[in-house]
Amino acid sequence: MSLLPDLNANEDETSYYADKTWVQCESPRCLKWRLVPKGDEAVAELDHDKSWRCHMNPDPLFSHCNIPQGPFPNNSQFKEHGLKVVYFLLPVGSLVLVKGCNWPWWPAILSPDPNVEEYVRLDSEGYVEHYHVEFLGKPHTRYWAAAKHVELYHTSSTKPKYRNMRGAMRKSYEVAMEEVAKVREMGCEERLQISHFQPQELLFQAQRLMHAIERMLRQCSNQQDNQGKVETFRF
Ligand SMILES: [Zn+2]
Structure with missing residues (x-):
């Protein structure tokens, strides 16, 4: 408590x-x-x-x-009053609203940073300092947000002033709200599965790159072998 x-x-x-x-x-x-x-x-x-x-x-x-x-x-x-607000650790996969710099409060999901596979950073005293968030909308983007700019999503949450939005931001917000309607009823685990920044995806990319390099190396050595044969033939 x-x-x-x-x-x-x-x-x-x-x-x-x-x-x-x-x-x-x-x-x-x-x-x-x-x-x-x-x-x-x-x-x-x-x-x-x-x-x-x-x-x-x-x-x-x-x-x-x-x-x-x-x-x-x-x-x-x-x-x-000389007090510090201690942010309770929100579970990974939570649907939240985030205030990014120059952007209105925007719906997002707490998801692990695919590079470090962590979703929270603690300060030296062990308090939550930053969350890794995946913004909904088009396209999904990701960001390390200060904990004080992250709150659990609920219908009474501060809503961005929709009528002030123009162009791409307005379109992205419409997509984001459609996504909110879908993910609100989901559990945290399920939300993570629809994350656009899966650590596994990076792994697959790395594997594909390794295969491509291996193929290139094989082609190079085949070429060298062939050149070697030609040269042997010449001698
Ligand atoms: Zn309650």
Whole structure:
């Protein structure tokens, strides 16, 4: 279970946050933070070693994983209080939204980088720093994104301003959303199988290259043999 210390952003919000604690849902498909009243019986039993999920929330307005997350303190508020946001490790194959530089929030799948076969980079303290993401759309592209720019995809997620998109970006976004409709119901494993950047594909490419080199070497040595025969014949 993940708990956050109390954060009182400003005077107005003090009463709202008073006697409440942020708790994170541990369902890998959810991971939303819920503000839970401390005085409640259910919360009095909060145990750091036990898992906690939205349905355990005594607040019925936020007691289901399908309910969007309420207002959550942003990064600057955390920094003000000398706290660091620790990003929970999202499972490989997760459908996520990613904010790349100069691009709107875009749907993507967490997939292993085919060159290193890893999908996550940790910082020196062991916290998630970057995820390898495969952007949906046309064409699929890949990128190492900062963890703070990656969030699990859910329908209430920040949507890019579609009407502001033009040309190739608009087309790619349409394709990406069609893909989202298909992959949303899939499990993580299944999503990885449709990844366009399969480590196996690189292996096949390497094997094909090796065969081509072997063929060339054989042709060269055959030519040399033939030349050798001609020369032998001459002598
Ligand atoms: Zn949940």
